[in-house]
Amino acid sequence: MTTTVRPAGPGRDGVYSICANGRSVGGVHLTPLGPWGPGIGWILHIQVLPSRRRRGHACVAMLAAEEIMRGLRCTRMAAAVPEGNRAATGLVRALGYTSDSSRLAAPVRTTGMPPGVRMMDADERDAWCVGELHRYAADLRAAGWADAAAESRARARLPDRTAPAPYTLGEGAVVWVVDGVILALTAPTPADAATLLRAAGHVTAAQGLHEMAIELLDDTHAKVCTAAGFAPRTRYWGKPIL
Incomplete structure (x- = not known):
């Protein structure tokens, strides 16, 4: 049995069919322009027909995805796996992916803006953004990220100046x-x-939103987030493909 990955067709950029002996048994959706900036290729979605699972099709498709993204000058792969999805977690681990970060979410709880919390002014914001970019990139490099990929993700994380300032x-x-x-x-x-976190809840509620999310690189704030009602939703996995 031969497993191949082929473009799904015109108008479906980044979508590929997973084929076994020429017949489609699933699909995979890829992009070189994900939320962590250029140079990091994303596996947005992968699916194999239930009747064709556990035959290595997804494994071949993910290895092919790495080749495709490498051809688009990506140096790292990323994949988002719903928390608790054992099959997908086992697959990415088997292919050498390691945990990059986790996304948690919580219902908004607000009792007003806590005393002592204030919004930064423009000068404070600019200075803080510079320092935060370097800090975050340094944390990624310490976790094994290459310089270019760490810089790309750190820059993509900070929104433009039209976004509200930090508190x-x-x-x-x-x-x-x-x-x-x-x-x-x-x-x-x-x-x-x-x-x-209470301040963030107040700001989020004021926007009419009922849930807020946070992405954690490590366990530094895990306990306080859990105490505030956050629960894991997604784990992000990554792998260098130099």
Whole structure:
């Protein structure tokens, strides 16, 4: 049995059919322009017919995806796996992917803006963004990311100047929430982190949203997020393909 990956057809950029002996048994959707900036190829979706699973089709398709993305000058792959999906988690692990980060979500709880929290002014924001970009990129490099990919992801994470400014408690305690997504949370103590999460909830509720999300690179704020009602939704996996 021969498994191949072929373009799905005109008007379906990035969509490929997974074929076994010439017959379609599934599909995979790829993009070199995902949420972490250029140079990082994403497997957006992969599916194999239930009757054709556990025959290696998905494994071949993912290896082919790496070749396709490498041809588009990507140096790293990324895949999002719903929390608790054991089959997909086993597949990415078998292919050498490692956990990059996790996305958690929580219903919005608000009791008003906590005392002492304020929005940054323009000068503070600009200075903080520069420092945050370098800090985040350094964290990625420490986790094994190549310089270019780390820089790309760090830059893609920071929104443009039209987005609302971060909120701060001072002394390095900052939360940045945009459209219900906490883009950054830095706090010297768990108590500061909890206060900033309440502030993020207030801002999110004021926008009429009922849920907010946060992406965690490590376990630094995992306990305080759990205490605030956040639960894992998605785990992101990555692999260099130099």
